[in-house]
Amino acid sequence: MYRSFAEKLAEPDLIDLGNGIHVLRFEVMKVTSVRAAVRDLLDREVVRPGQTVVDSSSGIYGHALALVCREFGLKCHIFASVAVDAAIRTQLKYLGATYTQVPSSGDDGLQHDQETRVRLVHTYLEENPDAYWMQQYHDDVHYIGYESVANTLVKELGSTGVTLVGGVGTGASTSAMSRYLRASGNDVRVAGIQPFGSRSFGSEAIPLDGFIIAGIGSGIRFANIDYTAYDDIHWINFDVSAAGCRHLLSTTGVFAGLSAGAGWQVARHIRRQEPDGGPVVFLAADPGHRYVDRVFPPDGPLVQDPEYRPRTISELSRMTGPWSTMHWARRPYDVQDDLPVVPVVPSSPRNAA
Template sequence: MPVHDHITDALKDPAFVRLGEGVVLARFETMKVYAALGAVRELLASGRISPGHTLVDSSSGIYALALAMACHRHGLRCHIVASTTVDAAMRAQLEVLGATVDQMPPSQSLRLDQERRVRHVRRLLAERPGLHWMRQYHDRVHHAGYRELARLAAAALPGREITVVGAVGTGASTGGLTQALTDEGRRVRLVGIQPFGSVTFAGERFSDPDAIIAGIGSSIPFGNVRHELYDTLHWLDFRHAMAGAVGLLREHAVFAGLSTGAAHLVAAWEAARHPGRTHLVLGADTGHRYTERVFARHAEADDPRTLRPVRAAGPAEVRPPWSVMEWAGRPAPESARLREDPPPVAAPAVGGRTV
């Protein structure tokens, strides 16, 4: 086993765990280390940032920690505009790592929480023009780090077609991994997971207040989502994601978050219908920040084996609690298209100051 020079090297590599016939979990402690570390390295190499620069972004949790660790590794400053869902344990880690944290007030609305964070970031940029906005929602530089994950996955899963199953979120992990595996010469099918209320794939007609904790969708358009890469979409409510997460722990002793639970549930259903493929489940984080809302309520969780989706021919037929639709590479729906030009990219930095 190698001795690592920094904790990010130890955290980013997944453990591959077989969950059943045709289903393999890529289990991470913090998967977004790939996005943050890959983005920081690309930005440093291009001269867009340099050591001493302050990086700022909005996050609901695991990206914030990944960015703080990447900044720690490369001698950069970090400022996080945190979602209301960031708990005390996460905030303490960020602050000890040297990040400054501005946290949004409690909210029962995913849209309000996200819009507040984006407005706050823009205020910071206006007040402090030397900041570099990482724009995890829009800058394709966050796809770069997943090339390394693609090489690991291709080596671990040789010889079979791969179906990537994961929460869409910002689009970087599922899109970046799928494109990188395709570039490696593998045949890949992409299955994305969304909560109700997310605009990314036109699911905003319904709301699910509990889904604010899931971090798998968005109430605002994300430029990093490459809609044309997705073959199939599943929309799940909180209770279904909870059933998947509790079932994963009960059946396989894997303690993981809600997005992993949703992907576990979806992958089992997909694998039963596509027995010739390997379904790679992206397990983005551990279950610690879901202890009270999910795992302490394990007696309430439904048996995953009793749950089935309703098939939808188009977005208008999607409805709770679980729907599946063949997206088949459609373009972004109207609600997911950016309505404004992206903000300007910061000029190259020298000694932590913008020039």
């Protein structure tokens, strides 16, 4: 028996979709990282019951933090992007969290939105010095929740030949999973997914074509990404991801969001390239409800989705839409700080900055 709803949500379902492809389906993926992070911070007395924790979110992190704070007796304030819809705002309200929704910049700018939200966090901390910043973009305390998920993969699929596919985001999913899988002796191959317009892997010069996919990309430097974790990177636009969502639903029954649609596209590409290869596992961070109007229009025609294929590149300057891929080869990378630097406040011994 689960002791709380958050505890249940922290455990994903591993589903065999056939042809050697599996999905790790989460209801709210960030609960996995947030619940373990908050418990660790409480255990080390970095935060205490009744204290306010604060962070920035484009959706599921804010929901996860509010849910976990409700469980452990903490207060919560979220600086929410324009992508946070009425369903999430309603849950924040009833979970007892407060939020400030940052108005649109007018150009759906990933860069501007994340930078603005983090600056507002700093202002909030100045005005509320007892509040604690969770630093989802910077602190790899968010890694520890994925250790049990990695252990499940090893138990179910063995310790050799696994390829993990998923959004890079803050790094606290694919970077974390690679750390724990490799520590267990599994030299897992990791394929990270980025939207165009993200700073993390050098696509910021290409305009972001769909704000709603921004949760897997970065508008500022994220300190908890382990760039050396990734064997391959795939830059994928909205149309490719949306087509993947529709194909995933119609062929497997899995109803999931844009990052899962992108993961399904990458997983199928890997299987086409290596039909006899080992298991391919992609992450589905959330269900598809937030994306119905743009991805699954209920009154739209059922059309054959185009068969997209990636363009393989050897250098970032050759990147182009709708889908480019590059053998990253676990190399380091430095994000160019041409924007004003948002200071990072070290918050725990696990901080990766």
